[in-house]
Amino acid sequence: MPRKCRKCARPAVINMRQHKLALCAEHFPEWVVNQTERFIKKYRMFTREDRVLVAVSGGKDSLALWDVLLQLGYQVDGLYLGLGIDGGLGYSDESRAMCEAFAAQHPETTLHILDIPAAYGESIPQMAARTRRGRGKPCSVCGLVKRHEMNRIAHDLGYNVLATGHNLDDEVAVLFQNTLNWQVGYLARQYPVLPEGDGFARKVKPFCRFYERETATYAIVRGIDYVYDECPFAEGATTIYYKELLNTLEADKPGAKLHFYLSFLRARDKEGLFANWQEEKVELHPCENCGQPTSAPGLCTFCRMLPEAVRPKVKLAHPLTFTPVHT
Amino acid sequence: MTEQSSEKVLVTLRKQQWQVEPGKTARQIMQELDLNPENYLTMINGQLTDDSARLKAGDRLKLVAVISGGSHAA
Numbered sequence: 001m002p003r004k005c006r007k008c009a010r011p012a013v014i015n016m017r018q019h020k021l022a023l024c025a026e027h028f029p030e031w032v033v034n035q036t037e038r039f040i041k042k043y044r045m046f047t048r049e050d051r052v053l054v055a056v057s058g059g060k061d062s063l064a065l066w067d068v069l070l071q072l073g074y075q076v077d078g079l080y081l082g083l084g085i086d087g088g089l090g091y092s093d094e095s096r097a098m099c100e101a102f103a104a105q106h107p108e109t110t111l112h113i114l115d116i117p118a119a120y121g122e123s124i125p126q127m128a129a130r131t132r133r134g135r136g137k138p139c140s141v142c143g144l145v146k147r148h149e150m151n152r153i154a155h156d157l158g159y160n161v162l163a164t165g166h167n168l169d170d171e172v173a174v175l176f177q178n179t180l181n182w183q184v185g186y187l188a189r190q191y192p193v194l195p196e197g198d199g200f201a202r203k204v205k206p207f208c209r210f211y212e213r214e215t216a217t218y219a220i221v222r223g224i225d226y227v228y229d230e231c232p233f234a235e236g237a238t239t240i241y242y243k244e245l246l247n248t249l250e251a252d253k254p255g256a257k258l259h260f261y262l263s264f265l266r267a268r269d270k271e272g273l274f275a276n277w278q279e280e281k282v283e284l285h286p287c288e289n290c291g292q293p294t295s296a297p298g299l300c301t302f303c304r305m306l307p308e309a310v311r312p313k314v315k316l317a318h319p320l321t322f323t324p325v326h327t
Numbered sequence: 328m329t330e331q332s333s334e335k336v337l338v339t340l341r342k343q344q345w346q347v348e349p350g351k352t353a354r355q356i357m358q359e360l361d362l363n364p365e366n367y368l369t370m371i372n373g374q375l376t377d378d379s380a381r382l383k384a385g386d387r388l389k390l391v392a393v394i395s396g397g398s399h400a401a
Contacts, residue, residue, distance in 0.1 A: 002380035012377040014368075022377055059395055169394070216368055216393040220375050230395055243394050247365035 014217045017254035025221045032218045036068045036206050043192040045204040046161045052076040053159035053201075055150055056102075056111070058095030060219040060226045061165030063102050065207055067222060069163070070109060077159070078103060081149055082115035083142060084123025087232025095227050102224065112157065114149060120310050125233075131305055137233055141305070148302035152292060152314065154201040161196075166205040169212040172257045173242040175264055188274040191265075198284055199293035211257070212243075290314045336382045340367070340390040353388055354378040366394055 003012040005024035012022035023031055039045070046052055052069065056062040056078040069076040080099045085092045096113070103111035117123045122130065124145060128138035154162050171190070178186045196202035207215060219226050234240060249256045267273040284293040287300035289311045294300035303311055331337040335346040338356060347356055353369040357378070369378045370389040382388055 002377045011380075013375045015377045015379065025375070060393075061395070212395070213365070213368060213393045216391065217375065220368070220391070228391070234395070240394055244363070244366065247363050247394075250365045251363055 013221060014214065016211070016214065018211070018250075018258045019255075029218055029221055032064075032210070032214065033068050033071050035209070036065075037072055039192070039209055040072075040204075040206050043204075045163075045193050045206060046074070046202070048074055050075065050161045051159045052161040052163050052204075053079050053112075053150075053154050053157070054163045054165070055146070056080050056099045057165075058098035058227045059165070060224070061167050061170075061207060061212075061215045063098065063165075063224050063226050064215045064219045064222070065163060065165040066102065066109070067106075067224060068218075069206070070106060076163070077110040077112060079112045079114075079150060079153055081146060082113065082117070083145070084115075084117040085125065085138075085231060085233070089229055089232060091227070091229065091232055094229075098225055098227055112153065114153060116145060116149075119313060120306060122307075127305065133305075139233055139237070142233075144302055144305070148290075148292065148300070148314075151199075151201055152290065155199075160201060161204055162201045163204050163206060165207055165215070167207045167210050167212045167215050168257060168261055169243050169246070170239070171205070171208050172246055172261050173239045175261060176242050176246060177238065184274075184277060185279065188268075188277050188279065191268070199286075209258070209261070331385070331387070334384050336384070336386050336388055338388045338390065341392070349382050349384040349386065352379050352381050356382065356388065357390065362390070367392055 001011075003015050003022040004010065005012050005027055006021055007027045008024060010024040010026070013025050014028055015022040021031075052074055054062060054066045054069065054076055056066055057080070066076065066078050078099060080096055082092050082096055099111055099113075103109060117126075120127075124142045125138045127145070128134050128141040131141065134140040150162055154160075175187070175190060178190065192205050192208045194200075194203040246257055282295045284295060285297045286292070287294045287298075287303055289299050289303040292300055303314060306314070332346055334349075336349050336356070338345040338347055338360070340362070345360060347359070351359070353371065353376070354364045357364045357367060364378055368391040369376055369380070370391060371380055371382065372387055373389075
């Protein structure tokens with residue numbers, strides 16, 4: 001017999017060893033929804049007055065997050081960026097189909113779609129090949145495009161909060177990597193919320209305390225279809241290697257990942273880990289083309305990467321109201 | 328696809344399949360296959376279940392990988 005649900009004694013669908021808690025198909029989703037609300041309040045991510053845009057990829061985390069935020073009654077819509085990645089699997093097409101299917105089942109919300117190849121004439125792999133960024137992998141170009149376009153679209157459509165489906169495994173893998181390399185600047189900025197300002201929308205990670213197996217379980221139990229296949233370019237990614245390494249530790253020491261992350265947040269918030277850390281003031285300027293903030297005068301990195309002919313397409317619909325920082 | 332023996336448990340992970348002896352838990356089977364149980368969810372005969380469930384002859388165990396690369400907007 002499998003373990004029984006702590007609340008009703010029906011068969012459990014998941015046993016969360018770090019919490020010593022097993023729950024069934026009815027009580028586990030309820031627990032996820034309640035915990036998400038608790039994290040949103042604890043880290044002061046947003047309120048029901050905020051307009052939240054969830055970046056959805058068709059994967060388990062982002063679709064589960066969208067589902068939970070809708071259940072909680074937040075003003076939330078989805079944003080899908082089509083990156084033109086095929087990899088022999090029709091990866092982007094399938095991802096988009098999953099997002100559209102979810103949106104079709106939830107008429108109370110809107111899915112915004114930007115197809116990058118249609119908008120800018122090139123897919124992400126094509127941009128990476130032309131610009132020779134990323135040593136044969138398009139991941140750095142992908143990150144650059146996503147950051148730029150999400151912020152631009154959030155601004156243009158009037159959303160003040162950008163939510164992503166990063167889970168605890170994502171956060172711990174990054175924390176582990178930055179600790180191994182003592183990337184103090186990155187460590188100081190790692191937090192469930194990045195405040196808005198200087199032309200950037202507030203960024204939040206409401207799932208930052210859920211294990212990846214919990215978000216997957218939630219999606220399956222709720223009947224959310226998601227893309228099981230990994231992005232074809234993720235194979236061999238350092239993040240996946242660190243996640244596997246940390247799961248080896250977790251198998252022997254249940255709760256090790258959660259403890260690592262929560263101890264880090266405690267050291268940061270309560271023990272003044274970065275109290276003496278002063279981030280270098282970066283002088284921000286509006287990009288001459290798109291108007292978004294950039295650290296160097298002239299064009300931002302994204303606009304520099306685009307062919308000149310398509311640059312006018314990324315201008316903001318209305319100007320940002322950020323105050324350039326001058327040092 | 329492997330034809331399942333009625334005396335064994337058929338284990339599937341993506342395109343890989345194994346036939347294993349019944350009477351073990353899903354967690355024990357993963358450990359015997361040198362798979363870390365933290366990396367997978369378990370479905371027995373199509374039902375999501377906690378990995379302490381013991382498998383009988385003829386059962387089908389599907390392992391669902393949960394690790395993703397950390398990219399959240401395809």
